[in-house]
Every structure is written in structure tokens, then in C-alpha cells.
Amino acid sequence: MWINATSIRRALARDDYLSTLSPDRRPVDPPARLRRSGRVVVTRPGGLPVVRYEPATRTPGVELMYLPGGGLVNPLVAEHWWIIERLxxxxxxAITVVNYPLAPEHDAEETAAFVDAEYARLVRRAGSSRLLVAGDSAGGTVALGLASRAERRPDALVLFSPWLDLELGNPAIARRVRRDPSLRVPGLRAGAVAWARGRSLRDAALNPIRADLAGLPPTVIFQGGRDIFFDDAVSFAARAREAGSAVRLETAPDGFHVYVGAFWTPEARAAFALTGEIARNPSRILT
Structure with missing residues (x-):
């Protein structure tokens, strides 16, 4: 992992990280194997691809919206499809993958408007079905914002290594960064500032750890110990439980950022198994 993530780590260590982004970056298309294992429909509201995948072995009555991470500035990559397939x-x-507007070309308000519209469409489609929202990293940030605004709350949130504090102000980050093979503060913070576009990173409408955590949907967080977001996840889960929300934190001590992407590992298999149980019965988050 340290070798594979070298280029990411070096880029994120730069204060001018945004200058490294290609203006032509775009989400990776669904792999051909998905069409062999189910039905894939791609729509392009506002020019951004929203992908619906209905597996051939679909369980009727379960809908899941997936919000991919990428530091609020990078689109879905091939490894995200590994996670989506395992989900x-x-x-x-049936999984709806929402590729939302990204900074620096777009801001938080545009992201929220796009995601809210796609969620409203999914609510109308889902009817009385169970409706889950999942996301990794910055996708977790966006998922929590959506859940705070939605008239119909998701039946559960599933968050893989979510970015919970856009300020990245936890002093524990300085200690944990030595064990994190990919994430670095300067580039992440630059992305957050661009996404906020003049708003404070302390704004509770943008920054999950600053939000009112009462009334969250049942939420499970999967977090690795080799991730600079780890300590924020511990703090977030504790504060949410104190506020009366059902939040379950599952940790993998040697897990790196979004460790579920390594789907062949025991830790990732356990995470997907628990997610399956929660999809069948969201009250499993409480046990």
C-alpha cells in the first residue's frame, strides 16, 4: 500500500494540490462485467453520470444510494466499482451511484442541490422499500449532509472511512499521519476550502463534526487505524451516541483509508457481511 499510494501521498502533501488536478478528469465508467451480472442504466442529469445497477440476484425492496469519495475534488475511480459490486x-x-459536482469547479451548494435531487428521485422510486445511503471518505461527508436535510431519512447510513472534520484540526492527526500510507492534510484542506467557496469550514451545514448529531439515521462507520480520520470517527461516534443517535463504529486496527476497497481481506469481508445484515434489518446497527 505504501508503494501503490506514493503518488497520491506526494500530491496531497502539496499546498498547491489543486494545481495537480486535470481539468478533464471524469468518473470511470461502469466495468463491462457489471452488465453481465445485472442491468446497468446510465443517465446524465446536468451532464454528470448517475449509474443504476440492478443485480440479477436483486433482493426486492432494498435500494442503496452510493456517494463515492475523492477529497471533494476527484471523481469515482475503478476501485470504487469493487466496493459497489461487493455492496x-x-x-x-439496487444501487444508484451518484457522481456529484466537484470542487474547485463547483461548490458545496451545487453538490447539495444535485445530490438532494437524485435522492428525491430515488425516494419516489423506492416507495416503501428500505432505503440506505452509503459513501466513502468525502462521500461520507456528502451522505451526512444529505441525511440532515432529507424529508425522508434514509433507513440507514453506511460510511466507509468518512471525512468527518473538514478542518482537520484534531491534534491526533500529527501522530497518526506517520502510519497513514495515503492521506495528507495540505491537499485535503485545499479541497475543502475550494468546496466551501468562502464559507467557514466550521459551518455546521458543511462540516459533519460541527453538526447537531441528534436525529441521525441509524449509522455504521467502518474505520481503519492507519487512517488520519480515525480519531475524528471515534469522537463523532461518541458525540452522536451522547446526542441519542444510533451510531456503531467498527474499527480495523491495521486498516488503511477506505480499507474495504481491499475486498479480499478478512476485515473488508466482515464489513460487507455486516452491511448485508443491516440492509436486511437496520436495527442490527444497535447490536
Whole structure:
């Protein structure tokens, strides 16, 4: 992992990280194997691809919206499809993958408007079905914002290594960064500032750890110990439980950022298995 993530780590260590972004970056298309294992429909509201994947072995009555991470500035990559496929297998859900507007070309308000509109469409489609929202890294940031605004709350949130404090102000980060093979503060913070576009990173409408954590949907967080976001996840989960929300934190001591992407590992398999149980019965978050 340290070798594979070298280029990411070096880029994120730069204060001018945004200058390294290609203006032509775009989400990776669904792999051909997805069409062999189910039905794939791609729509392009506002020019951004929204992908619906209905596995052939779909469980009726379960819908899942997936919000991919990328530091609020990078689009979905091939490894995200690995996660999406495993979610489909474990939950049986029809999965709607929302590629939302990214900074620096777009800001938080545009992201929220786009995601809210796609969620409203999914709510109308889902009817009385169970409706889950999942996201990794910055996708977790966006998922929590959506859940705070939605008239119909998701039945559960599933967050893989979510970015919970856009300020990155936790002093524990300085200690944990030595063990994190990919994430670095300067580039992440530059992305957050661009996404906020003049708003404070302390704004509770943008920054999950600053938000009112009462009334969250049942939420499970999967977090690795070799991730600079780890300590914020511990703090977030504790504060949410104190506020009366059902939040479950599952940790993998040697897990790196979004460790579930390594789907062949025991830790990732356990995470997907638990997610499948939660899709069948969201109250499993409480046990």
C-alpha cells in the first residue's frame, strides 16, 4: 500500500494540490462485467453520470444510494466499482451511484442541490422499500449532509472511512499521519476550502463534526487505524451516541483509508457481511 499510494501521498502533501488536478478528469465508467451480472442504466442529469445497477440476484425492496469519495475534488475511480459490486452482493440492493459536482469547479451548494435531487428521485422510486445511503471518505461527508436535510431519512447510513472534520484540526492527526500510507492534510484542506467557496469550514451545514448529531439515521462507520480520520470517527461516534443517535463504529486496527476497497481481506469481508445484515434489518446497527 505504501508503494501503490506514493503518488497520491506526494500530491496531497502539496499546498498547491489543486494545481495537480486535470481539468478533464471524469468518473470511470461502469466495468463491462457489471452488465453481465445485472442491468446497468446510465443517465446524465446536468451532464454528470448517475449509474443504476440492478443485480440479477436483486433482493426486492432494498435500494442503496452510493456517494463515492475523492477529497471533494476527484471523481469515482475503478476501485470504487469493487466496493459497489461487493455492496450489491452483500445487500442484494439496487444501487444508484451518484457522481456529484466537484470542487474547485463547483461548490458545496451545487453538490447539495444535485445530490438532494437524485435522492428525491430515488425516494419516489423506492416507495416503501428500505432505503440506505452509503459513501466513502468525502462521500461520507456528502451522505451526512444529505441525511440532515432529507424529508425522508434514509433507513440507514453506511460510511466507509468518512471525512468527518473538514478542518482537520484534531491534534491526533500529527501522530497518526506517520502510519497513514495515503492521506495528507495540505491537499485535503485545499479541497475543502475550494468546496466551501468562502464559507467557514466550521459551518455546521458543511462540516459533519460541527453538526447537531441528534436525529441521525441509524449509522455504521467502518474505520481503519492507519487512517488520519480515525480519531475524528471515534469522537463523532461518541458525540452522536451522547446526542441519542444510533451510531456503531467498527474499527480495523491495521486498516488503511477506505480499507474495504481491499475486498479480499478478512476485515473488508466482515464489513460487507455486516452491511448485508443491516440492509436486511437496520436495527442490527444497535447490536
Amino acid at each position: 450489491a452482493r452483500s445487500t442484494g440492493a
